[in-house]
Amino acid sequence: MGDSESESTLHNNSLWWLACGMLALLANSWIILSITAKQQKHKPLELLLCFLAGTHILMAAVPLTTYAVVQLRRESSDYDWNESICKVFVSTYYTLALATCFTVASLSYHRMWMVRWPVNYRLSNAKKQALHAVMGIWMVSFILSTLPSIGWHNNGERYYARGCQFIVSKIGLGFGVCFSLLLLGGIVMGLVCVGITFYQTLWAHRRRRRCRHQRAEEASSCSSSAHTTFNVPAIVVEDVRGKRRSSLDGSESAKTSLQMTNLISAIVFLYDTLTGVPILVVSFFSLRYDTAPTWMVLAVLWCSMVQTLLLPSFIWSCERYRADLRTVWEQCVAIMSEEDGDDGK
Template sequence: METNDTYYETYEKNCTQTQYTYMSSFGVELAVPEWEAIITAITLTSIILLTVVGNILVILSVFTHKPLRIVQNFFIVSLAVADLTVAILVLPFSVAVQILGRWEFGIHVCKMWLTCDVLCCTASILNLCAIALDRYWAITDPINYAQKRTLKRVLVMIGGVWLLSGIISSPPLVGWNDWPEVFHNDTPCQLTSQQGYVVYSSLGSFYIPLLIMTIVYVEIFMATRKRLRERARASKLNVVKINQPQNKEMAHDQDSVSSETNHNEHPHLLEGNSKSREKKKKSKKKRKKIEGDGSLKDKYLQKPSIVAEDSVTDNLGDGGSGSHGATSLNHCEDHQTTETPKSRNASQKDHGPPSAISGSITVPTAGTKKQVPMYQFIEEKQRISLSKERRAARTLGIIMGVFVVCWLPFFLMYVIVPFCDSCCPSDKLIHFITWLGYINSALNPIIYTIFNMDFRRAFKKLLHLKP
């Protein structure tokens, strides 16, 4: 049954589109049937609410949860602010245009809406680029960049992101546009299709940041894979090194037994070998003394390659803040590395002298303390480290994949249509591709926090959920 009351035609370039109008129960003309308008309004409003709530939680988490108050997380805050402004200033008007099929808010609000659209979406994309660069510098030059990554430097970078976004979005306001001189209710409020500005804005808003992010994340992925291989080799070597002292001691004991047997069978050799036995006894006593001091452990255990905590593991691993370990084993290791000689001596009185062969370490688990053999502790630490690096590498792929899927279709359409007179995408296709880009603002807080235990804990605390 035909439900449209009237229809009219719009002409843009060489495209002719027939626009039907449908009368709603409230006497308002709609661009789609009323049932479709209701479904569209519910769906898009849900996306807006998800974007608002998610990004507000991210901002509050950084400022209220102590483990998250680190300088690199201000990039995440800036990203959340950009995505939040998209949800508040841009998306509601986009819902109205999609349902009504026309602009009802005047020329000045139209210019404000289009400018905010370009500004906020560009800021969101450039913040993603800044996060990628921060992680690249942290993983490729961890020692020097740890000193350079100050609050002032981070704030300057964030200010640069917003300033560049303003430079990209403002030219249409000063005349670089093809907006009509006279604006009527049936005049579409849409981004300028002036070819020079389209090239300028698309390069600054998407294509150059995409190129930078691709190069940076490829470098990060390669560095991560290299670290995985190095740590895997270190893990194997540690197992071998741990077992070597046991084999040497067994061989030494067998030599001692064999020597004593030979002496009993050949008494005339006893006197000649007495000096040799004395030297062996002194050597054995000296080795036991070294073991009692705990220094033999450092001699035989190869320490895994030291890699400073960076933004990749900070924000994508379990531990979140760099100084907070992923598990209780991490806390245990941190405690061990800061142990003073006095506390070490006290520990030796309680638990006996540690050694590379049979030493153990106290690990807190579920409110209790458990003695774990040293070799098991080392192997567990290596396993956690390797698992953390694999998760970080996998998450980098998710970040790039979601970003490209959300924004590439829009910017392809944005660049192609002004230069192609015969390219006439339908309104529904335009709305779908545009909202696909907007959805990235809802996914960002999920992607950048779902792999971080500290953010999850902060979210649960803010929402008053059980931990």
């Protein structure tokens, strides 16, 4: 009776997962096009935002859609269980879950770096470091998440033997502990970096406000130091290949800086409250009591789906990245024209 109720619950939610998945695909694709259309010179934060939206597209398109389709197919008379599909689902889901966590932490770290040490950030080729971070994130996530499919799992009761039991306690203790520790590390790093960023932003705001209330003869000496957070000295460095970088590249006004800080902070808190912490709690109780009831499955899948839907709304609320239909269409035409030009060559 319990198994039939569980299957019925998962079947009823599958239609909603498919509908939300299609919406997430469209919304996150639109966000990527909007960012590329509005910002011609992409900064590290924009690259990381595009990678995060792309990760959400893959999350909605591959593991969540696969799980929903399998649950719907269970009602069919010609349904035949396939262990390989379960292995692919587990590998892709946990790869994308870790990639999302680490990308959010990288966003928070880069924002802290840019606000706290603006000169060092602009002279350190942050875009290249962001690309290297993304490659490292995907490599670590893929390696860890693929191990259960090639043998690192509980051999007593294999997670793919009866249905697809993908909660960490059903996969294995070793994998569950490693996944939980990595997830916890990403969450803590994101929150710490956001805290430092907020402290630095508020400290600079209070200092500027103090200077505005001082007498005219004191304001001139104070104002130059009060704006060091956003207006940095002009320093130019040259690497071994002769490429020059200026500390003024990518400078932001106080308004833009505060807007970006609020956006990144909202994304970090969105991830932590709706995905990171709930999945961490589910993993802990699953390992603690060696169980995986239906509510854990629903909680993990719905938390993963909701984050893919809310990220576009946060980015859309930021005027810096909000593009209209005409701007996005022109960007699509430009991309297609470049591809045609490459084919012609």
